[in-house]
Amino acid sequence: MKKQLKKFLEALDDRTGIPSGIRHFLGEDIPASSGWHQVFGSVALFMILVQFFTGIMLAFNYAPTTGQAYDSLRYIMTEVTGGRLMRGLHHWGASMVIVIVVLHMVQVFIWGSYKKPREATWIAGVILLLLTLAYGLTGYLLPWDNRAYWGTVVTTQIGASVPGAGPWVSRLLGSAGEIGVVTFARFYALHVLLLPPLTMLLIGFHVYLVRRHGVAPQPQDEGKPKKKFFPQQVFRDTLAIFVAFAILFTLAAMVRVPLERMADPTDTSYIPRPEWYFLFLFQSLKLFEGPLELVGTVILPTLAILALIATPFIDRSHLVQVRQRTLAIGIVLLAGIGWGGLTLAAVRGTPPQTAAASIDFSGPVQWMLLKPAELAGLHYFRQENCGRCHNVLRGGEAKAGPVLADAARRHDRDWMIRHFADPQSTSPGSAMPPVDISPAQMGDLAAAVSALTPESGDLLAITPDFVSSGAAVYQKNSCGGCHVVNGAGGRIGPGLNGLAARRTEAWTAEHFINPQKLSPGTPMPVYPLSKKEMQDLISWLFTLPEKSPT
Amino acid sequence: MTIETKTNRRGFYTQAIFALNTLLAAALAVPALVYLLVPGGRKRKETFVDAGDVSHLAPGAPVELSFQQSRIDGWRVSTEKRTAWVVKTAADKVIAYGPQCTHLGCAYHWEEQPKQFVCPCHASLFSVDGKVISGPAPRPLDRYVAQTRNGRLFLGPLRQFGESTATDETNPERAA
Numbered sequence: 001m002k003k004q005l006k007k008f009l010e011a012l013d014d015r016t017g018i019p020s021g022i023r024h025f026l027g028e029d030i031p032a033s034s035g036w037h038q039v040f041g042s043v044a045l046f047m048i049l050v051q052f053f054t055g056i057m058l059a060f061n062y063a064p065t066t067g068q069a070y071d072s073l074r075y076i077m078t079e080v081t082g083g084r085l086m087r088g089l090h091h092w093g094a095s096m097v098i099v100i101v102v103l104h105m106v107q108v109f110i111w112g113s114y115k116k117p118r119e120a121t122w123i124a125g126v127i128l129l130l131l132t133l134a135y136g137l138t139g140y141l142l143p144w145d146n147r148a149y150w151g152t153v154v155t156t157q158i159g160a161s162v163p164g165a166g167p168w169v170s171r172l173l174g175s176a177g178e179i180g181v182v183t184f185a186r187f188y189a190l191h192v193l194l195l196p197p198l199t200m201l202l203i204g205f206h207v208y209l210v211r212r213h214g215v216a217p218q219p220q221d222e223g224k225p226k227k228k229f230f231p232q233q234v235f236r237d238t239l240a241i242f243v244a245f246a247i248l249f250t251l252a253a254m255v256r257v258p259l260e261r262m263a264d265p266t267d268t269s270y271i272p273r274p275e276w277y278f279l280f281l282f283q284s285l286k287l288f289e290g291p292l293e294l295v296g297t298v299i300l301p302t303l304a305i306l307a308l309i310a311t312p313f314i315d316r317s318h319l320v321q322v323r324q325r326t327l328a329i330g331i332v333l334l335a336g337i338g339w340g341g342l343t344l345a346a347v348r349g350t351p352p353q354t355a356a357a358s359i360d361f362s363g364p365v366q367w368m369l370l371k372p373a374e375l376a377g378l379h380y381f382r383q384e385n386c387g388r389c390h391n392v393l394r395g396g397e398a399k400a401g402p403v404l405a406d407a408a409r410r411h412d413r414d415w416m417i418r419h420f421a422d423p424q425s426t427s428p429g430s431a432m433p434p435v436d437i438s439p440a441q442m443g444d445l446a447a448a449v450s451a452l453t454p455e456s457g458d459l460l461a462i463t464p465d466f467v468s469s470g471a472a473v474y475q476k477n478s479c480g481g482c483h484v485v486n487g488a489g490g491r492i493g494p495g496l497n498g499l500a501a502r503r504t505e506a507w508t509a510e511h512f513i514n515p516q517k518l519s520p521g522t523p524m525p526v527y528p529l530s531k532k533e534m535q536d537l538i539s540w541l542f543t544l545p546e547k548s549p550t
Numbered sequence: 551m552t553i554e555t556k557t558n559r560r561g562f563y564t565q566a567i568f569a570l571n572t573l574l575a576a577a578l579a580v581p582a583l584v585y586l587l588v589p590g591g592r593k594r595k596e597t598f599v600d601a602g603d604v605s606h607l608a609p610g611a612p613v614e615l616s617f618q619q620s621r622i623d624g625w626r627v628s629t630e631k632r633t634a635w636v637v638k639t640a641a642d643k644v645i646a647y648g649p650q651c652t653h654l655g656c657a658y659h660w661e662e663q664p665k666q667f668v669c670p671c672h673a674s675l676f677s678v679d680g681k682v683i684s685g686p687a688p689r690p691l692d693r694y695v696a697q698t699r700n701g702r703l704f705l706g707p708l709r710q711f712g713e714s715t716a717t718d719e720t721n722p723e724r725a726a
Contacts, residue, residue, distance in 0.1 A: 050578070057582055061624070068625065075625035081590035082581050089581075231563035242570045249577060 377448025470540030
């Protein structure tokens with residue numbers, strides 16, 4: 001057997017040269033000082049390959065047009081088996097690549113490995129860093145949700161502000177007017193057609209240069225015998241890759257990647273935020289105002305990139321021990337502190353996103369179609385802790401009361417209301433305590449319980465809190481006497497579906513307090529709601545689907 | 551360091567490299583295979599579409615009805631026009647045939663004389679109850695799962711002859 005394998009490998013080698021190529025690659029001489037600090041390059045390469053792989057997987061189920069991108073991603077996340085994991089790997093993988101590429105760069109910088117004759121290796125690395133950022137920038141738009149859209153609005157406007165080149169950048173990105181199908185197509189093409197082959201070419205060149213010049217030695221390596229790449233350093237690289245991938249996999253499996261509502265160019269309340277690794281740039285813009293803004297958006301980033309490229313030409317000193325490279329370490333520390341401080345300030349300074357913007361559309365959202373009475377009923381269900389004794393769906397932990405999913409098949413609403421008021425009157429021997437809410441609220445609770453069907457899923461688990469409490473405020477003030485929501489209510493006032501498209505949240509809040517000022521002659525009374533009531537009510541109203549379902 | 555411990559170490563490294571790489575490959579390949587091969591999505595229930603009024607249908611006289619049916623296609627729901635040949639039996643039962651000949655899928659039509667469904671492609675003939683009279687058609691006409699409610703016909707999925715066309719308990723979905 002072993003003999004046959006050996007024969008086969010020899011034959012293969014004669015014809016392709018692959019086995020001896022691998023042997024040559026693994027048998028590379030590396031300096032005696034090589035160790036754990038040099039694993040980052042291999043990890044970065046592996047992580048980029050993972051991005052290629054998961055990106056191709058996503059593309060198998062993704063429609064790259066503004067009309068369908070969002071729906072297809074939602075399909076990946078809600079219907080394709082393992083789709084959520086796949087998107088998680090790609091999403092978190094993007095961040096991992098950035099982190100590892102930067103760590104790789106920091107290591108090379110501190111050790112001074114960019115010095116002659118390795119200047120070109122370093123410059124190729126700087127360009128690879130820029131490509132990595134370009135992936136982040138272009139990939140950010142592809143989910144086509146609000147976050148993607150508004151984040152890209154900021155990016156493209158920064159591009160447009162470059163003196164001289166601005167209009168050309170806009171034209172190249174297809175963003176001369178508004179961001180739309182052209183920008184989307186350009187970003188997609190950049191992300192999947194242009195950047196990957198460019199990355200592969202540059203990585204090839206980068207690795208070729210590493211082989212050509214050899215792994216950078218340290219002063220203490222002089223006179224010491226060289227080591228072989230295989231097996232010790234290969235083992236280190238592999239273990240580091242394994243740890244990094246384990247972290248990525250855990251992130252992808254445990255941390256939900258949200259999908260916000262579909263991109264809405266009319267949504268004036270949305271607060272755009274870039275991805276975390278761009279936050280420092282975003283924050284530094286705040287330090288420069290008016291005509292100085294260019295300093296933050298264009299001049300400083302350009303200078304920083306130029307400084308990186310020029311590094312091996314500025315520092316031409318002889319190789320010294322790592323511990324003596326205090327200036328390099330100091331620069332890295334300073335950059336780290338600056339970056340950290342700006343990022344922290346940006347995170348702190350982020351105003352909370354409106355409740356409506358925080359809904360995760362990658363999960364089920366059937367609650368959007370529920371009528372106000374049903375949603376308010378869910379609020380009382382929560383308030384009265386009905387869930388302590390009742391499961392909504394079969395198969396949960398054992399509880400004292402019956403499962404409610406098919407309660408509506410067994411009982412009508414009148415029965416339920418009598419049951420809430422006095423459980424023993426309808427179910428002799430029941431251990432259920434009476435529900436202590438008003439008769440009108442019991443009506444809503446009965447409506448909610450009737451809406452809990454096996455088909456509707458676990459409405460209780462998926463309905464956001466602000467939605468049910470907003471609807472309870474709506475019911476308490478009998479708003480449904482004059483307004484229609486999701487097909488229920490009176491027709492005196494305007495229907496409230498699509499309110500988000502017609503009004504701002506601030507206008508709506510003002511309208512509750514002073515309706516005559518904003519709509520002279522309106523029969524709408526004044527509603528002195530508390531701050532929390534107002535917030536929940538408006539947040540819920542602004543999540544209503546545009547068209548009332550029939 | 552003796553030569554023996556050196557080779558032991560080398561062996562350990564080699565084995566660890568293989569083991570870790572195998573784990574990595576599996577951690578990528580298994581999710582990818584699941585993602586590509588395991589059918590996902592919620593089980594969709596049979597939905598019924600309103601195909602129109604059949605209360606005035608004369609027994610024994612097939613009529614071609616056309617209706618809109620929505621089809622779920624990945625992340626899209628598309629609405630397409632479909633047709634059915636509908637006939638009321640003597641027993642007041644309504645049968646709806648799929649509009650394609652069971653031979654090669656040509657559109658057949660009804661001939662009043664001699665009261666047969668005729669396929670123009672290869673001259674398959676079907677009787678009013680869908681059975682093959684002559685020609686190359688391998689099986690009787692396909693039938694829609696059908697229900698009538700208040701004089702309107704609701705159609706479900708198309709079934710081949712021999713498959714059950716009994717409806718389950720689901721209610722016909724009202725066209726919104």
